[in-house]
Amino acid sequence: MDFTNSNNLFSEAKRYIPGGVNSPVRAFKSVGGNPVFFERGVGSKMYDVDGNEFIDYIGSWGPHLFGHNPPFIKSALIEAIDNGTSFGAPNELEVKMAKIIKELVPSVELVRMVNSGTEATMSAIRVARAYTNKEKIIKFEGCYHGHADYFLIKAGSGALTLGVPTSPGVTKSNAADTLLADFNNIESVKNLINQNKDNIAAIIIEPIAGNMGVIKADENFLVQLRNLCNEEKIVLIFDEVMSGFRVAAGGAQEILGIEPDLTTFGKIIGGGLPVGAFGGKKAIMQMIAPEGQVYQAGTLSGNPLAMAAGYAALSYIKEHPEIYVQLEKNSSYLEQGFKENLKKLNKNFAINRVGSMLCMFFTEAEVNDYKSAVSSNTELYAKYFHEMLNAGIYLPPAQFEAMFISTVHSLNDLDNTIKAHYNSLKKVIN
Ligand code: HOZ
Numbered sequence: 001m002d003f004t005n006s007n008n009l010f011s012e013a014k015r016y017i018p019g020g021v022n023s024p025v026r027a028f029k030s031v032g033g034n035p036v037f038f039e040r041g042v043g044s045k046m047y048d049v050d051g052n053e054f055i056d057y058i059g060s061w062g063p064h065l066f067g068h069n070p071p072f073i074k075s076a077l078i079e080a081i082d083n084g085t086s087f088g089a090p091n092e093l094e095v096k097m098a099k100i101i102k103e104l105v106p107s108v109e110l111v112r113m114v115n116s117g118t119e120a121t122m123s124a125i126r127v128a129r130a131y132t133n134k135e136k137i138i139k140f141e142g143c144y145h146g147h148a149d150y151f152l153i154k155a156g157s158g159a160l161t162l163g164v165p166t167s168p169g170v171t172k173s174n175a176a177d178t179l180l181a182d183f184n185n186i187e188s189v190k191n192l193i194n195q196n197k198d199n200i201a202a203i204i205i206e207p208i209a210g211n212m213g214v215i216k217a218d219e220n221f222l223v224q225l226r227n228l229c230n231e232e233k234i235v236l237i238f239d240e241v242m243s244g245f246r247v248a249a250g251g252a253q254e255i256l257g258i259e260p261d262l263t264t265f266g267k268i269i270g271g272g273l274p275v276g277a278f279g280g281k282k283a284i285m286q287m288i289a290p291e292g293q294v295y296q297a298g299t300l301s302g303n304p305l306a307m308a309a310g311y312a313a314l315s316y317i318k319e320h321p322e323i324y325v326q327l328e329k330n331s332s333y334l335e336q337g338f339k340e341n342l343k344k345l346n347k348n349f350a351i352n353r354v355g356s357m358l359c360m361f362f363t364e365a366e367v368n369d370y371k372s373a374v375s376s377n378t379e380l381y382a383k384y385f386h387e388m389l390n391a392g393i394y395l396p397p398a399q400f401e402a403m404f405i406s407t408v409h410s411l412n413d414l415d416n417t418i419k420a421h422y423n424s425l426k427k428v429i430n
Pocket of ligand 1: 023024025026061210211401
């Protein structure tokens with residue numbers, strides 16, 4: 001494949017943008033080589049500036065459940081743009097959005113719109129601290145909750161990929177308020193609670209981790225976590241920026257049957273536009289200004305474009321529950337294809353999948369936490385990634401990310417991907 005135009009753009013980008021990109025993972029640092037610059041996305045495909053076509057499995061890191069640029073989101077956006085881009089004042093779509101989120105995710109009694117998942121998690125922690133009048137938080141090793149200072153402690157996603165899970169620039173005092181537990185290990189949580197008696201405001205977790213590859217929290221572990229939070233008056237926050245509306249209309253909490261106190265959402269509720277939200281129990285959420293005293297604000301929060309796209313996406317989800325059947329069908333077909341390839345190649349790499357989130361780890365260990373995830377051979381992933389790229393398959397440019405499958409990945413797309421998977425693996429494992 002020829003990447004001349006992408007390479008040229010990257011050289012130019014580096015003159016004006018740190019590292020040439022606006023978000024680190026997409027720079028290809030962990031897989032080597034130069035990033036691909038894209039021009040357009042349609043359905044399951046993306047087209048780069050050199051005219052190459054790719055079957056896309058990133059889907060803008062989750063939101064493109066229905067593929068790129070689905071007609072119903074496009075027309076909602078066109079209609080909204082005719083009326084203006086931002087008011088900095090209330091509009092009706094915000095009310096419709098809040099209502100539909102509450103309908104689809106019953107644990108959300110009140111919801112506040114923000115502009116990204118990072119803002120959502122930051123704000124959720126602030127209100128949890130105010131509600132409990134306590135300061136420390138517990139997060140899990142390898143979970144990623146955006147880039148606020150107190151989350152960049154052994155974080156997943158780009159931080160993990162680039163080998164800086166705890167970022168310079170995070171103050172010691174900020175880091176001291178974040179306690180780290182092991183994913184799927186309730187004893188590690190109990191120990192932290194005992195060592196910090198009556199000072200834990202919140203426990204935040206991705207119930208389906210999507211930033212250290214894909215790892216589903218064990219159901220029994222979550223039940224115990226819920227009980228502990230009740231007993232110790234700790235706010236339980238589910239970060240569903242990736243899993244919300246993707247694994248089910250009601251997110252991970254629906255399929256796992258556990259109600260958090262607060263939930264954070266991201267890009268998916270904006271149909272791919274810059275958006276986020278946090279919501280949950282009324283008693284907590286009504287502490288947010290102007291109803292309460294916890295300050296949280298934003299001019300672009302609830303802007304009519306994001307609301308229009310988001311409302312179109314969520315309405316589609318509500319009216320078409322069969323999309324989750326289709327997503328499951330496509331995703332399990334891909335998983336089975338990958339598994340058969342591995343069998344033929346005599347490899348037993350771990351494949352974790354929850355609905356349409358999938359990750360193949362280059363390790364034969366069972367992957368259920370951060371330590372097992374990082375036992376993956378990332379050099380092998382990098383080689384595999386480039387083989388797949390050259391075969392026209394666009395995967396996450398890092399081992400510790402999820403593949404996202406859409407409703408519009410055709411049988412032909414999936415078969416081509418399975419074929420490329422076999423050929424790529426065959427080349428790199430020998
Ligand atoms: N941190 C994101 C994936 N978990 C990647 C964001 C991006 O590069 O767009």
